[in-house]
Amino acid sequence: MDVTQLTYLFVGLSFALYIGIAFWSRARSTNDFYVAGKGVNPVANGMATAADWMSAASFISMAGLIAFLGKDGSVYLMGWTGGYVVLALLLAPYLRKFGRFTVPDFIGERYYSKTARLVAVICLIFVSFTYVAGQMRGVGIVFSRFLEVDINIGVIIGMIIVFFYAVLGGMKGITYTQVAQYCVLIFAYLVPAIFISILITGNPFPQLGFGDTLVGTNTYLLDKLDLVSIDLGFAPYTENVKSKIDIFCITAALMFGTAGLPHVIVRFFTVPKVRDARKSAGYALIFIAILYTTAPAVAAFAKINFIDSIQNKSYESSPEWFKNWEDIGLIAWQDKNADGIIQYSSGNAIDGRPQYSDQRGTNGERILTNQIVPSNKNEVYIDRDIMVLANPEIAKLPSWVIALVAAGGLAAALSTAAGLLLVISSSISHDLLKKTFRPNITEKQELFYARSAAAVAIFIAGLFGIYPPAFVAQVVAFAFGLAASTFFPVLFMGIFSKRLNKEGAIAGMISGLLFTLSYIIYFKFLNTQLNNADFWFLSISPEGIGFVGMIINFLVAIIVSTYTKPPPQEVIAMVEDIRQP
């Protein structure tokens, strides 16, 4: 069987498994639909949380980003794992004790206000849709490259699968499918990583191989990578390029954003007891760390392999994967010095994303209509998103490994998309309808609305996949900034302060959201030419600004609360209650 047939087989089998699980675990009540009946085993919940959490960005994009960022890539590694410490220690056990269905639920009750609940719902929908857009783009990439179908058809297939288990099964269906999806995705991530680690360093553990010597030499992999990077005009791989303050803020925004993400928090509502919520967070982090400690190794291996296999090769003799990815528009080659040989170095080869004409050049490459950037010698455009997907091909691994990676990428994207769609739908049916506008609906009606909202949300998410915005990981990075600057402060203060009142919480959330959002829109959409450290506030990039937004949220909330009247007695009693296990 060739790669495409194998991919169809693996993807088909995994999809059949997900649908089977969805059917077996369909939801019968709102309690099932929103929080899986609160009966999920903490280890299983840890696995589901890991799959929920690790998205197309973690699986597909992260290692590629690290490969190009070098040491700066650690913002993603520390940010997206360190957030679990914050979540486990400061939020998860208390929110589980609170024991309702959604994150706006907590904010609405703790701040005794429908307005606060409404603001929370708006922030939630904002954050979750930003995030889901990234997932659908990931699904599209995998389908178009490995199954050779149109990106749009790929997205529609993905929508149908998610529709099945999210609408039918609700949280219960999603939880058990996510357990299966975790197994698929982690297996798919580790197999090629172990293969490549053995090939390059002889060490079967990527985490150790990454710090080992290259096979047959006494040179450490990382030292070689530093040398190669300098040779090609890049900064050394193991040194920071971004400013310390920017690295600090991006890491913090990602950490507190992680802790404030509604679709992650909700997972801790599904376990039976407070102590299970703690335990669950610990297991979730173990399952996540298996991938997150492998990713930087994959990044280093991929970078070495990538450079080795194309640098100074003629286009005609370049490897098959180079041409395959060029065909779908994620690699481009502009032969600046017209010698027919690929030269890769620092700098952008072309201006912006590649635009191809219909013709082929003298060497058979696709001709570009982009503005050439003459100030550097780099001839290669490579989309960072493809590094993980192309890695097994670059390392010449057997075709079943390549097919496995496709199934893994889809598992990662679909599991996260489903989790996000669920929190969107439950915030609409539960917080918006049941608790705010239509309090008289029966449980059956609420369940119907929850399913309808999930269906509509899937449809909108699909549109995002068909008309995708920017890079997967970049889009996702903004969702974190928004979560950090809106949710984290009010959740944290809702537990650790008895004084924070509704006026403070509402003012805090709105100012955090507006500040962060306008900063991102200003630099990323309105004035992209100003998007560099000279113009940034305290040289903090839009990716890290969520941390500043979070501090603003804290300050506004505290100041406003000080000058308005304290929360009522029953709210204080509730805070005391959630502090006890």
Added chain:
Amino acid sequence: MKSSQDSYWKENLRILLFLLLIWFLVSFGFGILLSDWLDQFQLGGFKLGFWFAQQGSIYIFIILIFIYIHLMNKLDKKYFGKDNSEDPN
């Protein structure tokens, strides 16, 4: 009852503070602010600061959560006895 609630909460806060200090030290400290200085030491083929930024901090995060689980279970037992499980709803 009231005072035992208070002292439970105080002990809880002490545990949190202690663990979060380590959390800050290994990530923002060793992984970012002190990372360049730590790079003068080697751990196998890794520069130490680089290792903390891309590997070490993550391992320590896991250990921190499990220490937290252990300390809190002990604390719960001390204040609420063995069977503190609330109703499953």
